Amino acid sequence: MTNRTAPNHAPRTDFASDIAYPMARSLFNTAWDGIVKVPRAPADPDDEDFVASLPDEMFQPVGKRSWERPEMPLADTMTEAEIMAVIGAGDDPWAQSCKARGRTLRKDDPPPSLIAATLTLAPLVDSEDHLQALFGPGCVTNFACPTGLFVGALDQILPNAIEHWKGYLTAGGKADLHYYVQGGDDGSTLKGQQRKRGMLDARIERSLAQGASVLMVTLGSSQLSDALNALVTRTVAWPGITPEIVIEAMRLTHNTTGRLAEAEIRARLPDVKILKAFTPAQIDATFAAPTTLMVADRLAEIAKNLMPPLPELTLDALHGLGKVRMSLDRMLNDLGLWRDGALSWSEVTSSAVFHGPPGTGKTTLAKAFAGSAGIPIIATSYSDCQKQGHQGDMLAALDQAFAESKQKAPTVLFIDELDGFSQRVGRHHHSSYMRGVVNGLLEQINRASEVEGVILLGATNHLETVDSAVIRSGRFDLKLHLPYPDKGGLEAILAETLGRDRADGLCLASIADRLLGQSGAVAEAVVRDAKGRARADRTPVQQQHLDSATGQIVPRLDDETLRRAAVHEAGHVLVMMRLGWPFPKRVCLTAHGGQVEQFPFGMLTPRTAQERLQVLLAGRAAEICVFGDPSSGAGAGEKSDLAQATSLALAIERQWGFGESGLTWDAATAEETWRVPEDVRHRVERHLLEAEKKALSLVATNKAHVMNLADRLMRARDLGAQDIERFMQDADASKPTSAPAKAESSVYDASLPG
Incomplete structure (x- = not known):
């Protein structure tokens, strides 16, 4: 059991940390106005009028920082019971030298979000070799930040980071390091995206021609042209905001002793996957709290608001799924292994498209899958995006759904009405519009595939009309057909929907016979109608209630x-x-x-x-x-x-x-x-x-x-x-010995109506 009263004396030490922590501390050598650097002293100290206009505090002695002159922790003078009492009140007796001294940030100090962003750069220089290679002539490094949340903050602090890294380089053979930040597309049209790529290509070509090395901050390799991807010598994944980064940032912002009640802070912090969904503004807001423990509590509070409610419905509540259930169970098993660290994301089957006639429960199935996985679902559809307006607005709405799912991963991203993204070929009057829309969807799917924890599910009534590039393997791996339920499935749906509010001896098979060819939604509607009739009669549901409700919705054939x-x-x-x-x-x-x-x-x-x-x-x-x-x-x-x-x-x-x-x-x-x-x-x-x-x-x-x-x-x-x-x-019929070729990957409903 973790000792909640025990401190952590110092940050961990390894090559990356030995560079990252001093780099974060170096930010305090510069004055900041929000996220903008400003000089700490007048440019011309001999300008008497300018000096005279400065406020008095500019000339007051500044106290030493905790890493320069650590003070004695309050906890050193307390019993364990007293420490527990102080922790219970929200103070950190290990970080504070007295109760009045919690948050230590000063007016011109860097915002906590920039401190945290600086610490996320550690994977770029996690070894001596990687540090030296970063500055190697002709080297191109891609720092992939799929969520894009901290791209702006990284843009602010990279000049400081590059100057700091230079101090660790060995002499000779090192190039200037040029950095470029490529943010999100903000719903740009295909032409706009191609223009941005062309501009980035031109800038990097110019840098390489000058003998420089290049560091790119992007959303992922799918944001780069094929030519630029071929130049990349190393790709590094942005780690996101982690508990370790939060704790080390606290050590700089809420600390006078160099020590922290780390066990208690970790116990209060939200899960690492949720921390990765925080924006810079949310980090800054939480770090405004006066003590480390209150910061942790505020982070946990915001985390609850960040995550949408989990679906209560699970796959166990659905019936008649057959082989579809087996496929989804395998996906759930892979997802569980990945969450336990036993399987890499590249090995997880993370996408599927549900297809079949209307009313077969494709949307319900997506929600039930998310419920069984215990993760939130982010849902959108072709019509939801289209109603936003012109093509740019539609693509922006699509981008927002994908961005939200990436921020809140692990999540299910569900795209309904995939048949709206129809074939791009053709000469109809809106074919150019559709090409842009489909290309925008392809771009988003490609980026989502690079984000661990995003399960992509789609639904369509007409699989054959969806652009083939959208549903190919690698974008939607599984094609799962959802026909209307068979007789056994209908009986199960009727029984589940009826629950206990029914009379003994009901013949659900006869109702299922009449409902064959109908969706599960129709079966549920029959039961709701029957329950309404039973309530009017003040009795449990009787057979006549079911018969009457069925006849109302599905007339009996002679x-x-x-x-x-x-x-x-x-x-x-x-x-x-x-x-x-x-x-x-x-x-x-x-x-x-x-x-x-x-x-x-x-x-x-x-x-x-x-x-x-x-x-x-x-x-x-x-x-x-x-x-x-x-x-x-x-x-x-x-x-x-x-x-x-x-x-x-x-x-x-x-x-x-x-x-x-x-x-x-x-x-x-x-x-x-x-x-x-x-x-x-x-x-x-x-x-x-x-x-x-x-x-x-x-x-x-x-x-x-x-x-x-x-x-x-x-x-x-x-x-x-x-x-x-x-x-x-x-009937003594011979078994067929030959047959026409059939597709093994999917099944469709070859309805031959009578």
Whole structure:
């Protein structure tokens, strides 16, 4: 157990400290007006009029500093009990020679933030070799300060530091050290950022041409051009404000003895990760307190205000996540190992993008991840940034979100509506605007990746529309698909939301059947409605309350429509199996008909493209085979079977060069069929008719299997890949031996609505 009454007699000693502490003390040899240096004495001592105008205190003797003439600590005259009592009152009996003497800063002394900034320079000269190399001709050192909080303070004290370092150099062969400070972009446009880089490149080229060495203070390597990054001989990470730096600054600002109640100060200081989020103004404000312990208490008080509240929701409260939960658990495990010092940040999987249909809980999942990690979440979105105004304002808002997450790391930075950052290619009227916005986002992501402790999560309803550079690995490593919950997931959500306020014997499975194809948010809304009905009846939630609430939000389909939807989806599955495709992930009946989820395709060939057409038209073919005619379901909307099949047939002719239309590329889709030449439309129609004919043949040959699978789907409502595989085995169907290439890195919802 730490002895709270024990002092620390002196600062630690090593090469860096032996240089840093005298350098911090040297700041007191200059007068300061805020952060601006001013001469301590008149430039011309013979100017009698000027001397006469100076205040009397300029000529009064100045007392010795604690490091020049330390006084006896108050604690040396006290018992341990008395020391504890004084500490309890907020005084530091080891730092003070009497109760009246706590804070020792004088009017023209350097601000505490500059003292602290000076001490953060220690890693630059942590060895004799590094000190000498810093001044080596042609050497370029990058001092990376990702948060940018103290860049201005470093700019102020570097001239003093460089002069101080020169006193430790060995003779001969040393160059002048030129320093350059590159602060934040402040939401600059891409052209503005490129202009700043060009100016920095030119200045450093000029310095190197003069035979100088260069010290840069930047936000990180991503702020530099490729040419300048290639010149960097050493990169040093800014350590941030640490407990050690705070304590050594106190030794200069609140001390007359050279000693401190260090154990007690450390016990009161906030965590080192929070200290790194302090600004110079906050440091100066806390050091205005009269004693070291009161400074520590004030730092802890501000730290509480700095950190946003932690989300109460955790992953354990969410259901139906499946493999997504496994991926997030691995991320949490890596994060925990990093926080314990057992894993380097470069080894941590620190980014993921959630994609899937609206209402699947992507935002909730990000909050739950932060809650499970025990870290705050900083959230923004495309629309939040866009509403700030023109491109510069939008980029500034984006910059603010990233800056806040870096300052408060470890944090989760969540960017919603990633599909707003659409492809930069194209000739639409706002393509130049979008290029600037996307490039600004890429710049911010690159910088955030250099900051330890920032977990980057994104969300989109349409992954395919997001600029590919944004979601590539290295920016968003994991692509996690969030489909609508399956039947088991819906039952779990219903049970969790109901809690204990329900009657015994509720049949949640029947409610889940009706909610298939709906989001978890809809399931929660059903329960809220049911609870409201139960409160009105002054009873716990009954089955009729759930049934009525479900019917209000999701009307029940009649048996005939449900039967037709089951046959439709069974047709899709059967043709997939007969063509040798992999088993689909899932097939289910929903309030809107049904859907099949399958793995995405990789590269298509003429054969697999034609097979894809057959699968898309197989649901319609099954309806014709069983009922004698199709329904409108196959063509209901831009995501319908017929819409997808038309777009696919157009791609065969106009994009992939699989048809008779030549190699001229055209991105026309089903919605733009009207602008396609008539001969191409005829060829597209022929592709569709031939595919439907083949699908009808396959369905007719396997009609009994289609009917049996439809019956099973009617009973279960939701079948997974294993259920489908068992069915095919029971039906003596052969297992597929070949399949088109599929993407292994992600899964998408290939919804085939009935």
